[in-house]
Amino acid sequence: MKRAKRVLKIIGIVLGVILGLVGIFIAWNWKALSAFPLLPSGYEAKELCSCLFVEGRPQPDCEAFIRQSVVPIDSRSFDMEGKAVTVTALWNTRRAHFVSERFGCVIDGAGK
Template sequence: MNRRSFVRRRPFSTLLLILLIALLSWIWQERVALWAFPDIISGYTAKEYCSCRYVMNNPAEYCQSYVKQWLPTSGFTDDTARKRVTVSGMGRSNNAQWIGERRGCLLNP
């Protein structure tokens, strides 16, 4: 009866299993940060666009290209009358509003 260990019989399967366990462990440790990630995309875009447009007084086209990311947003609204920007992406929505010259733009929850 030839008894070889599982590691010797299936070295690639063993390596993949170890990598999978390591990945799942990392995901578990970073679960809070990973859960917040979708908010970061829309929040960053709203705040930076608001600052670009209403604090720095740049044209809308320039600010659109300035905040463009590799992860696309699904909704974008620029309310110029209220100086308020709303951005949706990855299932979350955030808005930023210009408060004044001294305070700039504020990200609203």
């Protein structure tokens, strides 16, 4: 019985140390970790915009080219007249629009 209590105490201490280290890691890297949810929607919007309006490829080809299975994409919308693409993923919506042949596409509100 004493041995079992001692083993449980050691396991508790080890788990506490591990949780503490995870907490320190999260606190230290919070800025980078909190920015992650914007990445999938921004990446896909920019890549689709570039594929459609800079390269001039058809929409089905661009969607097949950019398809990834890591993060589910909730929705995509295409504004062909305004040359813009809007993508929603991880509860974040990002829009990319075509600027010119020289500059390509940019993400709206990037850097905010």
